[in-house]
Amino acid sequence: MNSDPDKLADKQLVHRALSGDAQAFGIIISNTEKLVAQIVCRMVSNVEDRKDLAQEIYLKAYKNLRVFKHESKLSTWIAQIGYNTCMDHLRKKKLLFPGELMDSPGAGTADALLFRKELAGILQAGMEKLQPVYRTMITLYHQEELSYEEIGEITGMPTGTVKSYLFRARKALKEQLTGYYGEKEAQ
The missing domain is CATH 1.10.1740.10 (RNA polymerase sigma factor, region 2, helix turn helix motif)
Structure with a gap:
């Protein structure tokens, strides 16, 4: 049983x-x-x-x-x-389509709350530019805290593919954010 x-x-x-x-x-x-x-x-x-x-x-x-x-x-x-x-x-x-976040400053301060809110907005904007599958991988793993195996069950993908897609998703998000800030600093 x-x-x-x-x-x-x-x-x-x-x-x-x-x-x-x-x-x-x-x-x-x-x-x-x-x-x-x-x-x-x-x-x-x-x-x-x-x-x-x-x-x-x-x-x-x-x-x-x-x-x-x-x-x-x-x-x-x-x-x-x-x-x-x-x-x-x-x-x-x-x-x-075919196919680690920085620590926040001291918790509880007004600056920390503002920083977290700003960071969440930046991450959300970067996430919106990702392919739907990549957004989903990041959401299921980092926000819903599901294991690779559980994500594999949900998506029908082997665990290795889940890990690979999650790696690519993080890399694409990093590139989105780096590209955005590179353009901002050049202006």
Whole structure:
């Protein structure tokens, strides 16, 4: 018997949702909406498309709940649906390309808060210029704190490919930021 409390809770929620308990599926949505939103927002820039995709992801999850095998966490399975749905959207729209942060000054001071806010804005601007797959890799690893293996489950990529894409994503982000500041200093 599996003793993982997350998987046991997932099994109970899935069973209740399959039995017609709408509240249980609402809990599933509530438990996964932040992760799904992170994936959708990093991969798709159009706000209207994001809303449609989020609905489509949960509709697919609901329709396919019977085939969920409990081999991974439910959130990972739904994130995989989200990732694949966004990739399909990007392919249809022909938007798909082939293919360490500095420490902040002393925490708690007004200068530190301003610095972190400014740094977050700079990073966000750099992230927006990355390919959707790279944005997603950075988000899943650094913000959602998922392991290479979990990202691999979500994206369907081997762990080595995840590591490679994450390396390329960091390098591309560094180049974006270096290029931006190189241009600023030259002006």
